[in-house]
Amino acid sequence: MMDERYRDELDQIRLTKESREELARALAARQEQPAQRPRRRWSRTAVAAAVLAAVLVGSVGAAVVVPPVVRSYFGDSAGYRQSAMKLGESITKNGWTMTLTDCMADDYTIYLGVTLTAPEGTVLDWENGYFFDEWGSPTFPELEYGSAGTYTQLEDDDPTDNQIRFLLTSYYASYEESLHGQLMEVTLGKLFHYAGWNGNEYSYEEIYDCDETWTFRTTLNYPDHIIRLEPNVSVHTLDVDATITEVVVSPLSVYVHIEGEALKGHHSWVPKNAPDGWYGCVEYQDITLYTKDGTAIPMMDDQACSGCSGGTDPTEDGWIHLVRRPDTPLDVENLASISVCGVEIPLA
The missing domain is CATH 2.60.40.1630 (bacillus anthracis domain)
Known part of the structure; x- marks a missing residue:
């Protein structure tokens, strides 16, 4: 919309x-x-x-x-x-x-x-x-x-x-x-x-x-219909193994934080294939929400304010955070799970 x-x-x-x-x-x-x-x-x-x-x-x-x-x-x-x-x-x-x-x-x-x-x-x-x-x-x-x-x-x-x-x-x-x-x-x-x-x-x-x-x-003072999780589960992204440490789901956006030592210096191997010509660190991770009746809601659009750390300077912490937004507001109470790069995490 x-x-x-x-x-x-x-x-x-x-x-x-x-x-x-x-x-x-x-x-x-x-x-x-x-x-x-x-x-x-x-x-x-x-x-x-x-x-x-x-x-x-x-x-x-x-x-x-x-x-x-x-x-x-x-x-x-x-x-x-x-x-x-x-x-x-x-x-x-x-x-x-x-x-x-x-x-x-x-x-x-x-x-x-x-x-x-x-x-x-x-x-x-x-x-x-x-x-x-x-x-x-x-x-x-x-x-x-x-x-x-x-x-x-x-x-x-x-x-x-x-x-x-x-x-x-x-x-x-x-x-x-x-x-x-x-x-x-x-x-x-x-x-x-x-x-x-x-x-x-x-x-x-x-x-x-x-x-x-x-x-x-x-x-x-917006309503706090927001799911906040710290799953600390392993995930494979950008050709390395890392950890999903935070997941936040609201009616308006999905936020996923992934961190790990292996993400340090990732600009040395991640290509500059993002739509704006920058490194494709945060654009292509597959994120999908699932409702309680099994309906899949792909979350690949509206990625503004996604980003990374340690991509160029390996002395910084290595992490990426992914922001996605739906076309229409989500009914958070009807969500069952989220899949991040193939790793499914329960929401309910």
């Missing part, structure tokens, strides 16, 4: 202990931003709305009733209910109200639903969609982590109304700490759409619809 327009880019993100600071910069750089900054101009609709809203100031907790965006996108499934958090937080500025409706989250992934409501009489029907000049993945001021993300505008059931919806997708690699219970900050602002090509400046012109910026601060 994940939109292929941005999923492929996120799949390339990996975590390597050997260059943590460089990776953090690379992750931030991967966030989708326009390549050039086109000339800025205001739309007539936006100017009229600003005049109508003339003296209104920002307010928190505005009474705007909107449906949960994430639930609407993924469906009201067991997996959604096991990982979802209702937000319903709104901020109004000069007649424009942004609402964080709901989110699904675990320690590696956040899907956040956003609805933007314009002043009455404003029609947001630009056929090529709307964008934010100011945006980023949700941040956690008290954590050290790497992250990458993107957003997409969802299909509008009524293009003639004054509301548009967005889904923010963010992937995280937190260093030894959980996102649960942490202060989360979300900033979005300066809504615009692209007009025609400007041949003189060799760029697309941006037409700004709203110059406001919204910042939310809330505590991320």
